[in-house]
Amino acid sequence: MWSKHQVVLFLLLGLQAVVNAFVISINSQLSNHQSSRYPSVVLHSSSSSLANSNNNVPHHHVVRGIECIEVPMDIPEIGRVVVLEATAEAQEVLVNLALEDDEKPGTPCSESQDAASLQSGDPYGAVLWPAAYAIAARILQDPTYRTELPQMTVLELGAGTGLVSLSLLLAGTKHVIATDYESIPLELLEYAVDKLNNNPNTDNNQQQQQEFSITYQLLDMRDHATPLPTADLVVAADIMYEPKTGRAMAKRAVEALQQGARVLVGDSPGRPGRGAFLDELQNLGVVGATFVDTVGYTCSGPRHDLICGKDSTSVSETPQELLVAIMELDPKVHLSAETVISGDSS
Ligand SMILES: C[S@@+](CC[C@H](N)C(=O)[O-])C[C@H]1O[C@@H](n2cnc3c(N)ncnc32)[C@H](O)[C@@H]1O
Incomplete structure (x- = not known):
């Protein structure tokens, strides 16, 4: 038979294992979420007084199939104004569409309403x-x-x-x-x-x-x-x-x-x-x-x-x-x- 001390020790070790498993699961969910939402390289850093973003991590949005980043600007008299810019990768997509368009003038580059065109x-x-x-x-x-x-x-x-x-x-x-x-x-x-x-x-x-x-x-x-x-x-x-x-x-x-x-x-x-x-x-x-x-x-x-x-x-x-x-x-x-x-x- 186990002594009282052994039982308490066993319960504490079990509890710690459960807590560790929970923390590892949360961390892995967070890192999955971040890597899908943000690229590993910060594409736009706006650290000057002219434009600042929270934590210097650009906020991403997808609009009409285009990956965009927020660009915060400090405008005289009204303060912070946020516009959206295409990311470097999305600019590449748009440039390729423009080049294709040059080859086939007059034809829309994409028929889909949701895709970049x-x-x-x-x-x-x-x-x-x-x-x-x-x-x-x-x-x-x-x-x-x-x-x-x-x-x-x-x-x-x-x-x-x-x-x-x-x-x-x-x-x-x-x-x-x-x-x-x-x-x-x-x-x-x-x-x-x-x-x-x-x-x-x-x-x-x-x-x-x-x-x-x-x-x-x-x-x-x-x-x-x-x-x-x-x-x-x-x-x-x-x-x-x-x-x-x-x-x-x-x-x-x-x-x-x-x-x-x-x-x-x-x-x-x-x-x-x-x-x-x-x-x-x-x-x-x-x-x-x-x-x-x-x-x-x-x-x-x-x-x-x-x-x-x-x-x-x-x-x-x-x-x-x-x-x-x-x-x-x-x-x-x-x-x-x-x-x-x-x-x-x-
Ligand atoms: C260099 S960007 C400037 C955009 C914005 N005004 C700025 O300062 O950030 C030029 C803009 O003019 C638009 N544009 C160029 N030629 C145009 C035209 N013939 N009619 C209407 N818009 C035109 C482009 O689509 C683009 O949005």
Whole structure:
């Protein structure tokens, strides 16, 4: 027969074995969960004061079959705004779709609604660009704009991940119309609006629900048969990476001015469409249109070489100061009797 001490010792050892087994099981479940959710390499580290994420581990989401990471940005006057960017691997998928699209122009890359597909073969809008911060900051640091936003409709062209549209929505703009010719960026933006930020639209306050709104619209700037939606302010950030887009932007700027809207265009250094934009504005009779340098920041997320080449000034390991050119056009100042819309922008 066992003594009392032996029985107590036996029970304690048994209890410890059960506890150990339980702890090992929990640890293994946690590590399985983390390895399926996060890659072993941290793809996006935003440790500067410009953008910080919790624990420096990017939060992942899958939107329309695209693996995305949260990009938190600190925007003047409103604070933290979170947009979604495609991960490095997802950018690779989009670039491959764009390259396939080049081989078979006019055919959609994928028939499935849930899978990544490109309408125009353009993968650039799945990541954030420096002019978006510069434009959002320019508007939100201006007391006059801030006073006017609750009465304004703002239209964004080539919204991409939508930092400008989202910031203006969160700042209390009456109506934001975010447009792009690709649906993927608009879906990333809609997800960020609905799920990652305190959207006044989804606030329980009924009065706020009626006062603020955002709509998403597919719009090709070069399709001049489709008129611009009416707005008080038209904004565009880093859309002039091709001369044809620069020329189309000039025509859209004139169209907006003729509707009575102001126009704000932001352009990071080295974009090849800027010269064509300026030439076309001049051809169309816009007077006194000049760019002014303003403080912006490089982006720090991962970039596929074909989305943003190795020597690009737009991206660095951590955000660095960067001069972004901004042009502001006002119908009262920049339209002349000679201003016309003419010629083919393509
Ligand atoms: C370099 S990204 C900039 C995105 C965003 N504005 C930013 O600053 O982060 C250019 C954006 O313009 C869009 N875009 C390019 N050409 C366009 C066109 N002809 N019509 C509408 N959108 C266009 C692309 O799909 C992409 O989202």
